[in-house]
Amino acid sequence: MADKLSAGQPGMPVPSNKEAKxxxxxxxxxxxxxxxxxxxxxxxxxxxxxSQDTMLHYKVLVVMEGHAGRSLISQTGEVRTKASIPSALGRVSVNRNPEDDCHINLVLSGHGGNELSYHFPCRDTTQHTKKQLTLSNK
Structure with a gap:
């Protein structure tokens, strides 16, 4: 059985843009x-x-824009989730200046090709704390 997140359950919901397709x-x-x-x-x-065992395709896209230009980082893959157990979708290194505009898009799709798209601000990745953002599609 996979371990739960090291910091426990996800924190309070934070407003974010979500598009369901x-x-x-x-x-x-x-x-x-x-x-x-x-x-x-x-x-x-x-x-x-x-909430149930599922196979999902995912794409993670990090977009940063600042005085030095625009940077894109993309990761794609598949994950087989187990009901009620968090699954990590890889990891991305983000090095940004506080004045940079940065956001992370996450697109999930099932076997039918239908998509859910989530949009998160990067926030400050230079702090020494862990942050969590939670969205529920219910």
């Missing part, structure tokens, strides 16, 4: 980010948790 509306899907850093760069780990 005909994915199972009855599915209970939670998505959040954990951000770790001792010193820059920060490490961002996206998580997904479902």
């Amino acid at each position: 005909v994915m199972n509306a009855d599915a209970n899907i939670q998505v959040w980010l954990e951000m770790f850093s001792q010193i820059p760069p920060g490490i961002v780990v996206p998580y997904v948790q479902t």
